[in-house]
Amino acid sequence: MSAVETRPEDERPLSVVRQPLPHDSAELHVTGRAVYIDDMREPAGTLHLAPGWCPNIAKGVIRDVDLTRVRAAPGVVAVITAKDVPGVNDCSPSIGGDPVLADGEIEFWGQVVFCVVAETRDQARRAARLALYEGEAGTPIVTAEAAKAAGTTVLPEYRFGRGELGRAYGNAQRRTEGRFVIGGQEHFYLESQIAMAIPGEAGDVHVWSSTQHPTEVQHIVAKVLGIPDAAVTAEVRRMGGGFGGKESQATQWACLAALAAKVTGRPCKIRLDRDDDFVMTGKRHDMVADFRVGFDGEGRLLSADMHFLSRCGYSADLSLGVNDRTMFHADNAYYYPTVQIRSERLKTNTVSNTAFRGFGGPQGVLAAERMMDTIAVLTGFDPLEVRKRNFYGPGRDVTPYGMKVEDNVLAELVGELEKSSDYLRRRQEIRAFNGRNRILKRGIALTPVKFGISFTLIHLNQAGALVHVYTDGSVHLNHGGTEMGQGLFTKVAQVVAEEFGIGFDRVRITATTTAKVPNSSPTAASSGTDLNGMAAQIACREIKGRMIDFVAQEYGTPPEQIDFRDGQVIIGNGSVPFAEIVKKCYTARVQLSSAGYYSTPKITWNRDKAEGRPFYYFAYGAACSEVVVDTMTGEMKVERVDLLHDCGRSLNPALDIGQIEGGFVQGMGWLTTEELVFDDKGRLRTHAPSTYKIPCCSDVPDAFTTKLFDGVNREESIYRSKAVGEPPLMLACSVFSAIFDAIASLKPGVVPPLDAPATPEAIMRAVTAMRRAEG
Template sequence: MSETDMRKTDVSDVDLADPVLSEGAEPSAADFETEPATASAEDVAELPGSASPEPAYATVRQPIRHDSAIKHVTGAAIYIDDIREPAGTLHLAPGWCPTYAKAKLGSVDLSEVKAAPGVVAVLTKDDVPGINDVSSAMGDDPMLADGEILFWGQVVFCVVATSRDAARRAARLARFEATPETPLITVEDALTADSHVLPEYRFGRGDVDKTLLNTQRRLSGSIAIGGQEHFYLEGQIAMAVPGEDGDMLVYSSTQHPSEVQHTVAKVLGLMEASVVVETRRMGGGFGGKESQANQWAALAALAAHVTGKPCKMRLDRDDDMIMTGKRHDEVATFDVGYDADGRILAVDLAFDSRCGYSADLSLGVNDRTMFHADNAYFYPVVDIVSRRLKTNTYSNTAFRGFGGPQGVIAAERIIDTIAITLGRDPLEVRKRNFYGPGRDVTPYGQTVEDNVLQDLVGKLETSCDYARRRQAVRTFNTRSRILKKGLALTPIKFGISFTLIHLNQAGALVHLYTDGSIHLNHGGTEMGQGLFLKVAQVVAEEFGVSVDQVKITATNTAKVPNTAPTAASSGSDLNGMAALIACREIKGRLVPFLAGEYGVQEDQIAFRDGKVIIGNEAVPLKEVAKKAYLNRIQLSSAGYYKTPKIHWNRDKAEGRPFYYYAYGAACSEVTIDTMTGEMRVDRVDILHDCGKSLNPAIDIGQIEGGFVQGMGWLTTEELVHDAQGRLRTHAPSTYKIPTCSDVPEDFRVELYESPEGNREESIFRSKAVGEPPLMLPASVFSAIVDALASIRPGMVPPLDAPATPEAIMKAVHAMRRGGA
């Protein structure tokens, strides 16, 4: 199957393959340009906020290549470790006690550390002029250990040396005196000790206990859901450069520059206005750099403050994996009542979540687990509770999906359990429980107004030939004793917005220069996902120019202040709208001026093809900008946007936390070897709802990447701790992310376009795409369950996530023993 066939899109016949270079030719920028696709009549729609239809779009909705694609593949993209270091730059390495996960600190002998070659300073909590805390909000996350060790890998001191090698060697020379205590490592440890990092939280409706007692069919079960290491290509890194009057410039690989600014100011005892944080790009983030970049940036800034010299902190990969948080691992337990057709009547669902030693972002993450514990299914009577447990492990944090994937897996396990118990096709049971008319209110009280589940799933069911393949799988399993196949089609309904309502805001700064070029800056950060390009497409479309006339600049807290993190799949929605508003403010000054200058009506002025159409004249944008400047028309604007309609009262568990939902579905076919536990994904079909995609090429890439990352979480990526709380899987040799050979050879992706009336006025009617695809590989996990279920029909396979070969073999043995 060709690459084009495997990456289908509803944009008309656009070849997304790389251009072919002639033998021996050197690639130039022109070789990598993508020809703009011609928009069809159906692409003509109203712009958000417009009163009349616009002509076909030239830039948005086109599959334009990532703005840094050439730089990525040629090594020219500048990451923090590529920035030319100022003369005299010093390097940092964290010092920690490799013996204990929990202990009272006595003395720490740093004499050999300080005497080591190249060492300039050794930082401890006593060197902090401000507050020794790098938490997002709770004040419970010390930058440097203060009298106790709370997890294996906690930073106790930091070495500042003339080279990174010297700093790392010196950091190993410390001698610790400590009194060990018994650490809490697992969910079970924390439950036994009644150890909570945050109070439990619950919401629901109806009398669950009474309904369950009165249902004729009832089942219960549980699933352990593993955590996940972010494994970004670029590890945690920051460089701090001191300025005059105590000012500090910090280059940080962070998804939240404003929070790093706040944290550095807090640690150094400075005004936030004295700290500037800049982020041009990250080599991946996935949530691991939303809050946990704080510590490393603050340490670099503290070192720069103490030494008066530029200082860089770059974590070694092992240290990064040991010291930073992961996706929350959880145990979901459920009690469900249902009818003879598999329709759910009541759900009692509990999540026990290992949060680690501090709260970090666990409140929001675990709330979102609860928000997505229904996935695409209506629960008439429901009670959902989340217990947020404190353990002596790294502090778990944001990860792509932000808790939603754990809720989705629990929902899909419930559906699979019902289907296997009844002997029904799981897809049939899924469709019976979909949200629909009269069954459209979530457990948290939001009405599902934009539901496309039936249509989207129906289209995928037909296009992937589900019915025929279901029968083929049954036939194969009847004839094959060792190899077993599984097939599953699972949906996703994912809410788009930060559930912490005040984060749903963004700013953008747009300058139009007199040569017609445009400077763009906004609060979003680029981590490879194509956000900068999408926002540039919005700006280019508004001014009617090509994207190469829009200069994308690094995110900088001195340009756009008080920004939200680039997270919750909201980067394009928020920053795109803020940039759009800034553009329209500039055009709102230009249009009346031009109407007066040229004696035309304002509605006779349009921006397209690099020119401004004024009546019957086509004037280059640069001439218009120059004329406006000479007439003292402001050509700069700071746009601001806040998401409308949303509100959420957490105490009362009521409101509308999400602006809209993104939908999708995936059908996965797998083969497992019951002699070894090995598993292969044979084919994947995806249909995903991006609304009117801002950039189909970027969105398809996000869907493919998100799917593979989620597949890794559910099948190969296993975090293992020993009884002392030490993470044993802290390197690529022991922690297995998916490789190229794990990607399904038959991988088909199509974009679904939801009906116009089913979309809110998001940026150019597009929908978020960053996180929802990560939950589509629930279909892979359910397909493995389906394959295992064929061993003993009617028995639910006791499979936890991730479904590693060992986990599959354990389930195989249990199935063959009949659960004994």
């Protein structure tokens, strides 16, 4: 690994940062004392909301809604429709087209038409079912292929690449093409969408929302109510999971709660039933991936033409950024000498798809891995060898979008995992096993991940933090990031404790609120710690600078001989307790508060020209997975997993390992068990845990090893760490590739037509096709 420059904090011993401290709310989580919005004590007179929607139309027009029985139902205080919106009836995070309440036109099954406000939640839900609808249903467009045929889009097609693709493909020694389906995914957070709004004086409103983006909730609630942003406070202490599903999708429910509070003058709360949450909120984008590649006799890519058909749903939502990131990661770890990558963003009469952990990147990575597996089958080379031959490297280090890969650790990281997982010996054993067994087939795959870290919408790469030091030496911390179980608050508090040289328990973590840190970015793109940690560090150093100036003058000691550690302020050869110095500073009228601000350096992106540096750095990882497949039933079992992931200098190894393992399992679910099924009428049929299967404990193999790669971030990130929220999800591509490998053993040289997720049905379709090829 190449050496990087170090800063002073990289050289001195650290007492809080890089320690495996438990999540700040861990004990509260396991004892049930962690307060979520539904656990908050409700103010007297709180009303409850339930959404009303037409169960018979996925596309069409509602000419009339008879709400007589709804209004007359027990406990009903009000029924809100689009006519009650005083401002703009739209909760879109981007270009519009997302009405808070539908007004006449219905564009997907589950679209909210009205909202019942009642004394109890049960009364509201029962009343919402009493509406009578008069309208006309059309024929919905449900699939990406149907939308492609109809020419319906939510956004224009986008493409980038380099070189003369036709010539490179035509001159290639070998050529192939393929198509496969990449399924979507339900977020399945444990806490469903929820919001509570309390009206204040002069038209103000305070909204508690389970959201990853409080500033967007503030802005859109203000827009819907027709009031200034400053009249709205959005707050969240913690979410019971988000995974991207609460980046833009939380806003509609916050708007409804705030609107009901304005109409009734009483506190109002909405919590979606699980089935309603399934049908009314967006998912991961499902795609059809086509590829056409030229390669040489050694399996090295010479040209790659990649085309994604993306089902975006009925509106744009976050589809521009999601699909762009699919394209950014369609290379994964591989260099494409000549390449074109294009994406069609298609409109369907299904719920508008949205952010999901990886934000489109996983679909691109999976397509790249499918190309590698296909080449391996056609050449007969070991798939890992094909992958290594196509890695980025010296002279082969520029991405299809023109960014140079400067921090590449792929060869070293993959090499380390290849040895620690005993890949080569196991590969030989699997070949022997498959030769002896006709029904059960084993497969193994070792796949890499290269994932860009930063928002590709450049202005989102900024953060603020507010730090107060109180006269007893305790510290109040607030920043714009949100906590959804990932440990962001813990990591940022570790940074603050380290900066002041105090114990972690002396830092008080407080709820995220727009009243303290304004104009925050969403907690997404794996950038929460990078952005908010740096903002908090800057605030701490501003306060420390003032304290050092005071101490230097008070004690006649040069500033370079003053340090903060072990709860003390080191002054030359002596020390004074931190709290005592704080009191002295206060008495001397030294400011002990600061609002830190950070913006990510170096990044640029010109989308029109498809050029720039959209990512500050890359995070890397690799996974080796082994599976066994029953070719008579399609059943599959993951038998062993080995993970090695690059977190730079980890801020908290315990939390990072938790994120790596959790991300992997969630990705494994996406690629093996979690299947979204819409019928031809546009109705989501997998809208409950009874029909939608996330991984359970028994799906995780006993042989599961996770290690952190011994690396360092060459860029000046917070304490040289690397982001870890999203990249590990793509490690699960190794499971899908291992299933592909097992099926491929049925007929060497024939590419299995395996779609994702690799459910038993999908596996049997691929197996049947392979057996036909045998015949």
